[in-house]
Amino acid sequence: MSDKLNLVLNVWRQKGPKDAGRFVRYEVKDISTHMSFLEMLDVLNERLLAQGEEPIAFDHDCREGICGACGVVIDGSPHGPSKRTTTCQLHMRSFRSGQELTVEPWRAAAFPVLRDLVVDRSALDRIIQAGGYVGVRSGSPRDANSIPVRKEDADLAMDAAACIGCGACVAACPNASASLFTAAKISHLALLPQGQPERRERAIAMVARMDGEGFGHCTNHGECESSCPKGISVDNIARMNREFLAAAAASRRPLGAEAKDDDGGA
Amino acid sequence: MTVLDARAPSGPIDARWDRRRFEMKLVNPANRRKFSIIVVGSGLAGGAAAATLGELGYDVRCFCYQDSPRRAHSIAAQGGINAAKNYQNDGDSVYRLFHDTVKGGDFRARESNVYRLAQLSVNIIDQCVAQGVPFAREYGGLLANRSFGGAQVSRTFYARGQTGQQLLLGAYQALERQVAAGTVKMYPRHEMMDVVVVGGRARGIVTRDLVTGAIEAHVADVVVLATGGYGNVFFLSTNAKGCNTTAIWRAHRRGALFANPCFTQIHPTCIPVAGDYQSKLTLMSESLRNDGRVWVPRGAEDCGADPAKIPEDRRDYYLERIYPSFGNLVPRDIASRRAKEMCDQGRGVGPEVAGVRRGVYLDFRDAIQRLGRQTVAERYGNLFEMYERITGEDPFDVPMRIYPATHYTMGGLWVNYDLESTIPGLFVGGEANFSDHGANRLGASALMQGLADGYFVLPATLGHYLGATKLEKLTAEHAEVRGAVEEVRARVDKLLSIGGKRSPDSFHRELGALIWDNCGMSRNAANLERALRRIPELRAEFWENLAVVGSGSELNQVLEKASRVADFMELGELMCRDALSRDESCGCHYREEHVTPEGEAKRDDAGFQHVAAWEWRGPDAEPVRHQEALEFELVKPVQRSYV
Ligand SMILES: Cc1cc2nc3c(=O)[nH]c(=O)nc-3n(C[C@H](O)[C@H](O)[C@H](O)COP(=O)(O)OP(=O)(O)OC[C@H]3O[C@@H](n4cnc5c(N)ncnc54)[C@H](O)[C@@H]3O)c2cc1C
Ligand code: FES
Numbered sequence: 011m012s013d014k015l016n017l018v019l020n021v022w023r024q025k026g027p028k029d030a031g032r033f034v035r036y037e038v039k040d041i042s043t044h045m046s047f048l049e050m051l052d053v054l055n056e057r058l059l060a061q062g063e064e065p066i067a068f069d070h071d072c073r074e075g076i077c078g079a080c081g082v083v084i085d086g087s088p089h090g091p092s093k094r095t096t097t098c099q100l101h102m103r104s105f106r107s108g109q110e111l112t113v114e115p116w117r118a119a120a121f122p123v124l125r126d127l128v129v130d131r132s133a134l135d136r137i138i139q140a141g142g143y144v145g146v147r148s149g150s151p152r153d154a155n156s157i158p159v160r161k162e163d164a165d166l167a168m169d170a171a172a173c174i175g176c177g178a179c180v181a182a183c184p185n186a187s188a189s190l191f192t193a194a195k196i197s198h199l200a201l202l203p204q205g206q207p208e209r210r211e212r213a214i215a216m217v218a219r220m221d222g223e224g225f226g227h228c229t230n231h232g233e234c235e236s237s238c239p240k241g242i243s244v245d246n247i248a249r250m251n252r253e254f255l256a257a258a259a260a261s262r263r264p265l266g267a268e269a270k271d272d273d274g275g276a
Numbered sequence: 277m278t279v280l281d282a283r284a285p286s287g288p289i290d291a292r293w294d295r296r297r298f299e300m301k302l303v304n305p306a307n308r309r310k311f312s313i314i315v316v317g318s319g320l321a322g323g324a325a326a327a328t329l330g331e332l333g334y335d336v337r338c339f340c341y342q343d344s345p346r347r348a349h350s351i352a353a354q355g356g357i358n359a360a361k362n363y364q365n366d367g368d369s370v371y372r373l374f375h376d377t378v379k380g381g382d383f384r385a386r387e388s389n390v391y392r393l394a395q396l397s398v399n400i401i402d403q404c405v406a407q408g409v410p411f412a413r414e415y416g417g418l419l420a421n422r423s424f425g426g427a428q429v430s431r432t433f434y435a436r437g438q439t440g441q442q443l444l445l446g447a448y449q450a451l452e453r454q455v456a457a458g459t460v461k462m463y464p465r466h467e468m469m470d471v472v473v474v475g476g477r478a479r480g481i482v483t484r485d486l487v488t489g490a491i492e493a494h495v496a497d498v499v500v501l502a503t504g505g506y507g508n509v510f511f512l513s514t515n516a517k518g519c520n521t522t523a524i525w526r527a528h529r530r531g532a533l534f535a536n537p538c539f540t541q542i543h544p545t546c547i548p549v550a551g552d553y554q555s556k557l558t559l560m561s562e563s564l565r566n567d568g569r570v571w572v573p574r575g576a577e578d579c580g581a582d583p584a585k586i587p588e589d590r591r592d593y594y595l596e597r598i599y600p601s602f603g604n605l606v607p608r609d610i611a612s613r614r615a616k617e618m619c620d621q622g623r624g625v626g627p628e629v630a631g632v633r634r635g636v637y638l639d640f641r642d643a644i645q646r647l648g649r650q651t652v653a654e655r656y657g658n659l660f661e662m663y664e665r666i667t668g669e670d671p672f673d674v675p676m677r678i679y680p681a682t683h684y685t686m687g688g689l690w691v692n693y694d695l696e697s698t699i700p701g702l703f704v705g706g707e708a709n710f711s712d713h714g715a716n717r718l719g720a721s722a723l724m725q726g727l728a729d730g731y732f733v734l735p736a737t738l739g740h741y742l743g744a745t746k747l748e749k750l751t752a753e754h755a756e757v758r759g760a761v762e763e764v765r766a767r768v769d770k771l772l773s774i775g776g777k778r779s780p781d782s783f784h785r786e787l788g789a790l791i792w793d794n795c796g797m798s799r800n801a802a803n804l805e806r807a808l809r810r811i812p813e814l815r816a817e818f819w820e821n822l823a824v825v826g827s828g829s830e831l832n833q834v835l836e837k838a839s840r841v842a843d844f845m846e847l848g849e850l851m852c853r854d855a856l857s858r859d860e861s862c863g864c865h866y867r868e869e870h871v872t873p874e875g876e877a878k879r880d881d882a883g884f885q886h887v888a889a890w891e892w893r894g895p896d897a898e899p900v901r902h903q904e905a906l907e908f909e910l911v912k913p914v915q916r917s918y919v
Contacts (some may be wrong), residue, residue: 026830044550044668052781053553059779059834064826067833069343071516073556076441077347095665103668124487125831132464135344139456143449144408148328148731149399151406155363158417168410168435171442175346204408 015041015102018110019054021066024123027130031123033112043103047090048073048080050102067126073098075239078174081181082127083114088178088237096176096239116177118186120224131177133223134191140219141212142195144204163201170197172240179234179242185226190234192220193250194242200253210257217254280533280889280904284388284693289910290370293392296693297736301743308333311742312496314481316468316523318345320440320723321706322502323447324730330454332735334742337494338451339463339483341518341836346448349504349516350726353440354561356424356432357723359397364421368429370394375911376427377721381686381714382863382879383913384536384887386906388693389712393721396728401433403731407446411435425562425719426605432720437561437658443723447730467836468523469764471499471702473530474756475748478702482764486836489829491768493752493761498701498738501527502730505685505707507540509844509851510796511788513682514546514559520840521847524689524708532697533889533902535690535710537847538855541717541864542797543683544611547666548626548635557681558666561659562719565604565611567643567652568676570595572623572636579625579633583675594618602918609716609864610876610918612680613797619679626677635677644672680797684722686713686864687854690889690904694737695729698889701745703738705729710887715863768828771838776821780837783818787811787841787848795852800868804856808849812896815845850890850899857901860884874917881913 016039024031041050048070055065070080075096082097084090090100105111113127121129159167171194179190196213199205205212221227228247235244285292285299303311311334315326318340326338340348360373373394378385405411405419411433412420424432435442454460465486472480472493480495506521507513528534545560571593573579578586594614596603604611615636618624626635644652649672653660660671667677688710689697696703706726713721750757794807818841826832861870861877862884870878887904 042551042553045553046555046666049553049555052555056779056781059823059825060777062825065834067831071342071347071518072349072352073517074352074558076438077342077349077351077516078344079342079347092665099665101666101668128831131343135346135452135455135462135464138449138452143453144406145453146403146406146450147331148324148403148450148735151402154361154401154405155418157405159413160417161413161415164410164413167408168412168442171410171445172436172438174441175344198410199408202408202410204406 012107013043015043015105015107017041017105017107020110020112021126022114023066023126025125027122027124041102043101045102046073046098047084047100047102048098067128069128070098075099076174078176081116081176081178083116083181085111088116088181089239093236094239094241116181118180118225120186120188121177121180129177133225134175134177134188136223137188137192137216137219138195141208141215142199144199145208157203159202167198167201170194170201170242170246173242174240176239178237178239180225182233182237183226184231184233185229187228188220188223188225189228189247189250190238190242190244192216193246196250196253197246200249209253210260213250213253213257214261217250278902280690280887280902282386282388282692282904284386289387289391290395292388293395300736300740303739303743305333309335311335312337313498313500313738314339314494314496315500315502316481317348317502317504317706317708318448318451319348319350319502319504319706320444320447320726321708321730322500323348323444323451324727325500325502325705325734326460327447327450327454328731328735329738330451330457330459332739333459336454336460337463337496338460339466339468339481341465341467341486343464345451345462345464346445348444349519350444350723351441352516353723354437354559355563356422356434356439356720357400357443358424358431358718358720359401359433359724360394360431361398361401363419364430366429368431370398372429373397373431377712377718378714378908378911380716380718382716382877382916383714383881383885383908384862384906385712385714387908387910392733393712393725393728396732397724399732400724400727404443404446404727407450409435409442409446411442426607427718440723443727447727468503468526469839470526470760471530471699472757472760473699474750474754477700477747479750480757482760484764484768487831489827489832491761491764493757495750495752495757497747498703498741500703500705500734500738501689501708502705503708505688506844506847507682507685509788509848510682510792511784512549512554512557514543514557517556520843522840522843524704525843525847527689527697527699527702529892530699531892532699532702533690533891534687534850535887535889536687536715536854537851537890538795538858538865539686539715539863540682540851541608541684541686542612542680544608544615544680545638545678546681547663548677548679549629550627550667551629558662559681559683560663560676560678562608564638564656564659564676567647567655568604568638568640569593569642570604570611570615570636570638572618572625576622579623583625583637592623599918606918609866613866615678615680616797635679637675638678639675640671641675684717686711686715686717690887694740695733696737696741701741703734705734715865768835768839771822771835771842772824772828774820774822774824776823778821779823780834780841783814783822784837784841784844787814787845790814791848791851795855798866798868799855801856804852807852808856811845811849811852815849818842818845846895853899854888854890858884858888872915876916876918879913879915885913
């Protein structure tokens with residue numbers, strides 16, 4: 011088998027947030043199968059630059075599948091065809107020579123395109139601001155081993171906490187819901203003793219903020235889990251729903267009302 | 277040359293930090309809101325500092341170049357974080373961690389700082405657990421530990437292979453809590469391009485908004501740089517692609533001394549370069565060396581052969597041969613240098629890149645026979661998967677190939693005991709300062725240092741600075757501030773207008789190769805001198821033949837790279853100069869002229885038991901070398917030996 015490929019890419023090009031975008035066709039030749047998808051884009055970008063054309067903008071940083079910066083939709087799949095793999099770790103050996111691919115940014119009302127394949131995901135940070143933390147002060151906690159945690163709970167919490175915040179779940183969801191992202195953080199903290207004091211307020215406030223940011227509702231398609239590069243389970247969404255209902259039932263606040271930022275007693 | 281004063285407290289070592297804190301001025305809680313603080317960086321050091329300072333009630337602004345503070349490079353740390361908790365009852369203590377760190381750094385770190393780091397390590401774990409960091413646990417519900425990087429005690433805390441991620445998310449969540457509370461304003465996608473110095477004090481920064489291109493000044497009462505390491509000067513490293521030296525280099529040009537720039541750490545177990553398009557290198561956890569055996573063919577004729585067909589007597593298990601007692605577990609720098617040596621002898625394996633095979637085998641065949649496939653999969657399954665995802669080869673069938681890569685930079689801006697640089701009001705934390713690791717960092721100690729600086733040291737010392745210093749009111753209209761903004765604008769315009777032919781990446785690759793060959797794993801005067809002649813030529817070509825397209829008033833990733841590469845050029849030269857003038861070997865700094873008969877780094881304590889801190893004098897002028905003498909009251913310098 012040859013370890014070189016020729017491909018045709020139809021890449022979304024958009025100059026700025028207010029400009030109209032369009033697909034532009036590029037032929038790339040002699041691509042080594044050992045390259046990552048982003049290295050293939052690097053090679054194309056070097057060529058564009060040499061021709062005096064503007065290279066394709068895309069977000070990336072660690073290139074190890076952990077920072078969550080990268081992510082494009084390849085032929086309709088967020089992060090491309092390989093399971094549990096971020097775009098930066100996707101290698102060209104997953105493609106066949108002669109293939110024609112479309113490459114687009116995450117599409118969601120809550121993720122406006124900034125340029126080409128780069129989108130604004132700050133809505134995810136605002137969901138965390140609504141309550142995705144434990145309200146402890148620096149400097150004076152008690153000894154770490156005075157809070158024992160069942161290993162099983164710690165492992166489940168870690169499964170949820172492994173989310174890298176890339177936004178592929180939103181891009182994969184027909185409703186552009188951020189439920190998997192939000193549920194992962196609610197679960198991580200709800201599973202640990204440290205998360206208990208703010209458990210109710212957290213569930214209500216984070217869900218309200220998610221809705222307020224313009225993400226859609228979850229209607230159980232499950233596309234989020236299958237496109238998640240970290241394999242975060244939709245079980246977390248079920249847990250979020252339980253947390254939310256229990257919190258809403260126990261809360262004196264009317265259900266769904268915009269929650270105030272609870273400062274956690276700082 | 278001046279002799280630098282670290283202003284470290286004296287007296288019993290275990291009381292120094294307490295004493296220093298007691299001497300410090302405090303800021304009345306009601307007044308804190310009136311003080312403004314800029315924190316550049318949202319990694320472990322910057323994120324923890326910004327969150328803590330916000331919580332104390334200061335008016336904080338925090339900057340990072342990524343789209344979210346959660347993506348700082350700290351996220352990529354895998355192995356773990358050290359702390360002297362002695363939870364395993366195996367004889368660990370604050371003193372032992374202190375001792376190991378001073379010795380591990382080959383006696384080129386400051387004892388007072390290292391002791392404080394070891395003391396604070398204990399508080400870090402408490403802090404992170406309280407935040408809900410899901411560290412690994414034992415069945416009894418208590419925290420689990422492992423031994424790491426050859427340490428004789430189990431003092432490393434971890435969260436699967438994602439310790440950095442979980443620690444950073446803890447700090448990030450604390451930070452976002454402060455953003456919601458209104459004490460911290462976050463500026464993502466902002467690149468710091470300069471510091472503003474007014475009346476001899478750091479009073480702000482100049483940034484470029486990476487989306488709109490707007491160049492602006494932000495003024496404040498005090499500035500913290502926590503912008504990470506400069507390993508990307510090598511182009512290929514295990515660092516994230518955006519890691520840069522710009523923030524600290526710009527501060528250096530404004531008067532902050534740069535300490536020990538040549539102290540850079542090379543990690544032995546990374547996935548080798550596969551082709552000339554390679555954009556970064558991926559680290560494989562060092563734990564692999566616990567069971568994997570490192571070898572190369574005895575003769576070059578076997579290097580292209582199927583490794584399974586190379587018989588035992590034609591293999592050279594060189595680490596086991598040279599270091600019979602430590603074998604495959606020799607320290608990072610030794611394992612790295614020996615691998616390079618094998619490849620330089622033409623005995624490397626894997627694909628040829630630029631005519632040389634740069635890789636050695638890390639073979640699990642014997643471990644699989646001894647322990648069974650199941651056990652090997654339990655121990656290393658996720659690492660094997662990661663390796664296979666990148667290389668397309670399954671380490672159960674074909675031996676892994678590894679090669680050393682740049683990983684961490686011990687050098688950085690010089691700071692005193694309070695983490696203040698030589699520019700008053702400019703504090704530096706995390707990997708960006710010249711740190712507590714001397715000439716070599718021990719595994720799992722960088723995360724510890726970043727969080728110690730961010731959660732504990734900086735909040736205390738900044739408070740003192742603000743309480744003890746009388747600062748004049750300053751606005752962005754001040755002439756010095758406007759001047760700094762104009763200089764940044766002019767530099768960006770210059771980068772955009774060269775109209776040459778070579779991309780920023782092509783300059784960066786060439787610079788990286790030069791530094792790697794001449795100021796990498798092993799160094800000698802002739803090579804360093806050659807690099808010192810070549811880098812200025814390359815820098816001159818850069819300013820004449822650089823190609824950047826697009827404008828400055830939009831998201832322009834080529835421009836971002838160009839601006840960073842320009843600073844790496846100047847830094848690379850300083851690294852070579854530092855390596856040349858440090859005419860000894862120590863830790864990671866291996867000068868071929870100074871080796872013991874066993875081939876190990878040979879220190880010259882009479883000549884070089886000091887920190888070298890460089891003063892900028894202009895792009896074409898020789899920098900001035902200052903010194904901070906190091907004293908070892910408690911841990912007596914000895915020669916390392918592993919044979
Ligand atoms: C692959 C890998 C694995 C590692 N594993 C371990 C480990 O197991 N244990 C351990 O102890 N250490 C480990 N290290 C080292 C450790 O991760 C780092 O030293 C540490 O995380 C650095 O933290 P920091 O806060 O100083 O900087 P960083 O996390 O690098 O953060 C820098 C911040 O500064 C910002 N910034 C940088 N430049 C600018 C600029 N010009 N303008 C604006 N913002 C800027 C960035 O946006 C970012 O927010 C590892 C390193 C690597 C590369
Ligand atoms: S670049 Fe970090 S996850 Fe892909």
